Amino acid sequence: MAVKIRELPEEELVYGSFACAGCGGILAVRLALKVLGPRTVVVTTPSCLLGVTTFYPQLAFKVPCVNVTFPSTAAAAGGVAVGLKRRGREDVHVLAVAGDGGTVDIGLQALSGAVERGHRFIFLCYDNEAYMNTGVQRSGSTPRGARTTTTPVGLRGRGEDRPKKDMMRIVAAHDIPYAATASIGYPQDYLRKIQKAAQTQGPAYLHVLAPCPPGWGYPGHLTVHLARLAVQTGQWPLAEYEKGRLTQKKIDNPRPVEEYWSIQARFTHLLS
Amino acid sequence: MAVKIRELPEEELVYGSFACAGCGGILAVRLALKVLGPRTVVVTTPSCLLGVTTFYPQLAFKVPCVNVTFPSTAAAAGGVAVGLKRRGREDVHVLAVAGDGGTVDIGLQALSGAVERGHRFIFLCYDNEAYMNTGVQRSGSTPRGARTTTTPVGLRGRGEDRPKKDMMRIVAAHDIPYAATASIGYPQDYLRKIQKAAQTQGPAYLHVLAPCPPGWGYPGHLTVHLARLAVQTGQWPLAEYEKGRLTQKKIDNPRPVEEYWSIQARFTHLLS
């Protein structure tokens, strides 16, 4: 069920955004819309994505976009899904998008509820591992050790001291019809998973690693490189949950994590 | 590490409550306090428990009780834990108690956050499988098929149509140091698990089945009987999560579920 790149539509459904140069998040959304196509409604929430795509006068989506408050992305998406269904518009995909903060922290409860109710929608978490829109504060998805503005490094601070919340397992525990992690460094895999999500008759969850140049502290051209390296060093497992089974792609000979850390300012203190 | 019944203290730490005759929830809390003892702070939230224990002039706890809003039980418990720690009172247990609604629905996010932060506290969910305090509305923990006031049975209603949220797996996905399900029908097992929770150096989660006579529709003397039957019919697995492993007690020769359903008004429509 591989997605053929050449067959993807030319039309850009998100274009002209204010994202930083090299933003992994906007790439993740762009690719998702490539697969889902123009009959998609984006539901989104405070995050870099909202900030860079739907602040007038720069509105960057070519599909409808429903913005909602930070804690209730999935709840609003559920409402949209129910409404479209009643209107007989089941040909339209509902794509809820949130950052990691809006997914694993303040948006978790709404997500859990919406998944439990079984609405047909896709929830896409683009994970840049911190609250970027507000200036790189830690989130529940910040990996252990990472420096953020709220987990600084100092005499009594060693960066984030708690492990990253395992959202994939949490969602799987909801017996969701389909869930997957992905990385923009592995686009074929990611596109295939989007397609699977689109074909799911119920809620689907995608959690995609989306590096952020200013937030992680690296030059923008390395975004895709880092997204790949995260997988290759075992920091970002590619997993899938389907028919009640969680599978994870094995990494043979993982590369040393230092390789991944060394090109990001947020980890430099771990190397000395 | 069995708990010796005879060695449990005589003192009742919750006594004189306004719970219905035969309430499983108050029994669950009573037993928890028997193990934890008087150096415990209860943190609780709107639910039958709050309604029946801390409405003046009937205050039924002999330990301090901190009531807080419905969505933030675990957050407040975390605050209490941090405060007690700073005051050097690490001899005091923090026992957050919520019903299933206050745990798997509106309290889920706060619980997830508090567990992730690693506060030392015990979260006890007494599960009566609906919002009882407000009059038996369905919750995310209502089992499939059950009739509640918001999942009525009628021409177009067949009781709850979604499966019960698997809170144990959700909590386990947080890599919590200790978690367990229990049933007041198996007190030895339950008491042992409370003790384990008490000894955990970090968050611990207990999810105990607590039948509710008016909510489920059965005469109060059957509370313990039903709590046992739920286990014996395979409706309530006794599970434990420790050191990263989730184990579940096998039920050999489970009894037919009809036995369990037939004595509860909420399930009668399933039998015809």
Add this chain to the structure above:
Amino acid sequence: MIPNLPTPHLKFRTGSWRTVRPVLQADKCNNCLLCWLFCPEGSIRRGQGHVTIDLDYCKGCGICAHECPRHALQMAEEAPSHLEGGAAGA
């Protein structure tokens, strides 16, 4: 006036809610303490040789009687006279 009040504070004796009461046949009781464990109200007292029942807050739910393996407890119709302090809904 601050809504933090000393606990416990019991105005009503919920024993008045009872319509049936548990009656112990002491000779049948072998002090296994199951009833003690299972009583939601904590209204059973451990004693020498057998338990006793504290009727002030026993609501007559009947769990003790139902769970007693030796049928040492039986529920009996409550006499109307047992009532004094009523209770209001909370």
Add this chain to the structure above:
Amino acid sequence: MIPNLPTPHLKFRTGSWRTVRPVLQADKCNNCLLCWLFCPEGSIRRGQGHVTIDLDYCKGCGICAHECPRHALQMAEEAPSHLEGGAAGA
């Protein structure tokens, strides 16, 4: 006036943010479309035989150049003159 507005609506050409620009050596390009896939801005167009670059909204991030397996794209210093429509922070 209701805060539901037609989209897309682009006031600023974010190409003006660019300080370096991708330059294609068309002969090296074998149209593998990796750059097309990876460009966060969607600023690469698929063409006959090789891609082309739409500089209106290319921010010069350099991903295309970095990811091009054949090094057909190179980042070059941007001439200051390319700029017209500026942009304000959002």
Add this chain to the structure above:
Amino acid sequence: MQIRWHGRGGQGVVTAARLLGRAAAVYGGKFAQSFPSFGTERRGAPVTAFTRLAEGVIRDRSQIYRPDWVVVLDSSLLGNQDVWQGLGPGGSALVNAPRGLAVSPPPGVNLYCLDAAGMAREISGHLPVNTAMVGALAGLTGWVKLEAVQGATADLLSPSVVEQNLRLVEASFRWGEKIRKGGRKE
């Protein structure tokens, strides 16, 4: 006319209050208002409810402090002082009890005892007494006709138990009517 109902959680006290109101309002052409004692009801705990009846629109929204009638569904509540509160001379009480009460009402209060439990038992084993008390009250006072109480009963109860309750209502109504017509009181 102000009525206060006493019983225990699970006995249908609130339904009784409503039943009377409905009988008067929907089947009796009168105006009525009924409400529970505001709060959650726990099984076994004492519960009260209220009914107001009038010929015209009822605008007063305050609670009932001086009932004209008190109806007690469970005689075990009689020890409780609350039961008699506000009931003054000239007031009346209807109690579900076999005759001969240990507790006596305040001076000047007319007391009527109906063995509603016994009456219900005669019809069926597990009938609650709430409809019987409404019927008896209607019979005693003549505020609403038997048919009105029966109409409201049929509306409010689930179909499976309506039949028995209609009979119970009739029996208790007749009991009350007889007293009213005979002027007998206890």
Add this chain to the structure above:
Amino acid sequence: MQIRWHGRGGQGVVTAARLLGRAAAVYGGKFAQSFPSFGTERRGAPVTAFTRLAEGVIRDRSQIYRPDWVVVLDSSLLGNQDVWQGLGPGGSALVNAPRGLAVSPPPGVNLYCLDAAGMAREISGHLPVNTAMVGALAGLTGWVKLEAVQGATADLLSPSVVEQNLRLVEASFRWGEKIRKGGRKE
């Protein structure tokens, strides 16, 4: 005295505005106020910031519409009309550019071009130009002493880069001072 700073996200525009303010306020005995253009800053996107300087307490909280000075950290922004907005005759502009600008400022505006990038490169490969622009402005105007700018620089920058920046500040200050004293303008 009102200064507007222009640059791109990531170039330290906001720091420059603050640096000048701090130099004046903490090391110059004056009063100052500095603020960013209110909003989030995306890397590469145009960013502005503001500084007000005065001898007495500054109470005005409104934004700056008519700057006395405009400082541009990145000459690629000059095509943008926003850069010159509100700058009238008698106003001055300091631009980081090797001399010879294609774009010309509004009539009556004094233009100063400093090859700050080149100056920074001479000291170290990766130095941003923001401190250089502050130094140059201080030199050009004489509002604050070199030591004041250096003091503020040492406070605000992370220790590892202070040394180089102090040298850069000195060089640019001298450049500006020379023009001021020599009265030269471009």
Add this chain to the structure above:
Amino acid sequence: MREYINGNEAVARAVRLARVDVVAAYPITPQSPVVEEIAAQIASGELDAEYIRVESEHAALAACYGAAVTGMRVFTATSSQGLAYMFEMLHYVSGSRVPVVMAVANRGLAAPWTIWADHQDSIVCRDTGWIQLYVETAQEALDTCLQAYRIAEHPEVLTPVMVCLDGYVLSHTEEVVEIPAQEAVDTFLPPYKPQRVVEPERPLVFGVGAGPDLYPAFKQAQQEAMDRAREVICRVDEEFYRIFGRRHGGLVDPYRCRDAEIVLVTLGATTGTAREVADRLRQEGIKVGVLRLRALRPFPAEEVRRALAGCRVVAVLDRNCSFGYEGAVCTEVKAALLGLKEPPAVVGFILGLGGQDIRQADIEDIFRRCLAAGSGAVHQVAAAQSR
């Protein structure tokens, strides 16, 4: 059809009559019976709607919002803590100009915990950009919910409406209610036809971000819509009257105010009790009246001024307290009266918090205190009165 139902049931009946498409709500005392009744109507097939059984009130309103932007007629109901928990969404929905209708079974706010009536929960939401209508009877609850859709969906208004009914005192009190016929309701309230909905064919951003240059205009538009709502509320009430023969006063509902020396300003159910007292005192020859504010938002400043201009003392009964000032209605009434040539004295009374019963005696006491009050001075009985 003459029915005997309580306020909650009346609301649920209105939901059915309004042919609501989507309901999203979370239970809370004393609102729960509303959603239970709606669930029952759906289960029985009487109502063809989707009930989204959300996990919280914040989600309830978010789900309503999501459904509404697809063109659905939506409904929710809540109370107290639940209303407070959806506070962020309240602003969001009104700012988005989405015509949600919500019933609020009024109850006090914790701490301390209460489940009983006062108006604190909705009064503290008076700045959220919602229209707020307070009803006096179960009948009015039903009628007003129907009217609310007409008001909210009016193209010149497009503003959500809260229909507030006193917890227990109305929500749990059965009384005579006339149920309108479905056909008549269908005439009064045609299907919702939104101008802008979510559809891929005409993509819109719902809830854009707006900079300092644009944002104020949106807020001005919101305020202007509220101003237009004043008239729409009155017109809809009149139209309702023409079809159903009942009206409820539009923005304000004055009772024996014309020649009154003392007027008591009220909200909600207590008004009935106050009418009783007024009638009684009138019989004694004491000239008192009652002014019920049916709309708190938009605030009927003009109508209040007109109704109160001639009286000597105005008493305001607040079932709420804006701690550190006074009852909120008192403040707002006072503000409306400033500028009158000879404004009446205004005395504020805070009563009935957390379910404290408001008896005829209490109201009589208020009137008598005002009778005794000096003519010029403005008194503030700022503290909550307890007995």
Add this chain to the structure above:
Amino acid sequence: MREYINGNEAVARAVRLARVDVVAAYPITPQSPVVEEIAAQIASGELDAEYIRVESEHAALAACYGAAVTGMRVFTATSSQGLAYMFEMLHYVSGSRVPVVMAVANRGLAAPWTIWADHQDSIVCRDTGWIQLYVETAQEALDTCLQAYRIAEHPEVLTPVMVCLDGYVLSHTEEVVEIPAQEAVDTFLPPYKPQRVVEPERPLVFGVGAGPDLYPAFKQAQQEAMDRAREVICRVDEEFYRIFGRRHGGLVDPYRCRDAEIVLVTLGATTGTAREVADRLRQEGIKVGVLRLRALRPFPAEEVRRALAGCRVVAVLDRNCSFGYEGAVCTEVKAALLGLKEPPAVVGFILGLGGQDIRQADIEDIFRRCLAAGSGAVHQVAAAQSR
């Protein structure tokens, strides 16, 4: 020590000087730098406190509450959507009489989305039972946070305090701030000594349920505490002055009001701009003044009356709108003036929503419009003004 910092940094500095024990907060623009700075202070060892990195604002305040009842001095900060999201907890904390201090970096509310300054977010919380102090400068932000603990923890007050500073305009604007010495602060603000804390040895229920008989008394107590807070706020400001040589006006901060014909009522940072304009117009011989309300809760009705009694026209600048009425401060000021023998005319202006800049020219325009205004009438410029 003379420092050059912005409002957020000033707040963070106050947290350190106050020796706060526990901080629980969630980031939001424009408040984030406060918590970042606190995190940095903890990481560097300058501040010995626990920072609970909560997953939402509702949890932030709940965690503060939990820590406070164990006897900790606690702090949180938020803005806009975050403040709205913790709305339920706001009531809970004040009702529980827990002395939390919170900084609010004021910003408008969505929809539409904005991240810029106005006062809507905190003004809509004026009924929550929190004391609200609005500051004019970064210096005052620092000083007021210190004072806030004295006020909140005062045994006669025990009420949480919000310290509100305009987003960006104060939060992100650096200026000269005098940093008090730690020893002096320790004298001014001794450690928090709560009377009732969570301890197994003396079990209490925190946040009891209360029936209709009891509940009103708790609310009355809350209201009385607010009344006492009026005096405490003034006293604390005076005491602060004695130690640090700075005072900020207590409840209100009048500027050239004494003989003013026209007075502009303001909150927060805009006051500075207004002072400039007032000085300029005074030079022209136009008698204008500025009355800054430092406290919005408790509302300084008496002080407002006193300050405004003599003038001809009062202009109220509201950086908020209570949709369907007018600017909230305007309403409250009007209410305070009712009952004056010859009250001034009051004209409300809504300006500066969603970050709209308030320029000297705008304020001058307000003054000039009032000059032209007739003497008697009360005008309402109800709609938001956009340019």
